[in-house]
Amino acid sequence: MTDARFEEGGEEPLRLIAQDAEDLKVLSSLVQDAVLPVTELKYDAKRRRFAALVNRFRWEDRSEAERVGRAYERVRSVLVVEDVRKVQSFGFDRSGKDLVLSVLSISFEPGEDGTGRLTMILAGDGAIALDVEALEVRLDDVTRPYRAPSGKVPRHD
Known part of the structure; x- marks a missing residue:
């Protein structure tokens, strides 16, 4: 007997790649209000790769949850x-191991010859800036969806 796999469920996990500004708008809308501990930010300078393990609100499921009266969900x-050349963080202390960040948006400012700066805006005036050789951002769901602990849709006042 083997454990059930995510892929065997009725819904498929998201697996998206953004390689231009329009793609990034879609990806940004899906990670809006994602939360993560600061300890889940990783930069591998040798591989030139930045990664973050986030708990994202499933905006793509909101209407269905409301239609059938089901709880809102999050997914890791x-x-x-x-192709990250440099990482900078602003407005928060990366050494605060208990710090939880909340993503508001991700944007891209093109530079010369395909280079540019990707900026992840965080709640509370924080940001993470990534200087990249080319725009390539992936978003992959890695767990089954779970009931959102707050039971509510994220709000911005």
């Missing part, structure tokens, strides 16, 4: 940025 997802 990996956000990976390739």
Whole structure:
């Protein structure tokens, strides 16, 4: 007997790649209000890869949950940025091991010859800036969806 796998469920996990500004808008909308401990931010300079393990609100499921009266859901997802040359963080202390971050949006400012700066805006005036050789961002769901602990849709006042 083997354990059930995510892929055997009725819904497929998201597996998306953003390689231009329009793609990134879609990906940004899906990670809006994702939360993560600061300890889940990783930069591998040798591989030039930045990764974050986030708990994202399932915006794509909101209408269905409301239609059938089911609880709102979150899912753990990996956000990976390739070809990263430099990482900077602003407005928060990365050494605060208990710090939880909340993603508001992700944007891209193109530079010369395909390079540019990807910026992840965080709640509370924080940000993470990634200087990249080229825009390539992946979002992969890695767990089954679970009931959102708050039971509510995230709000911004």
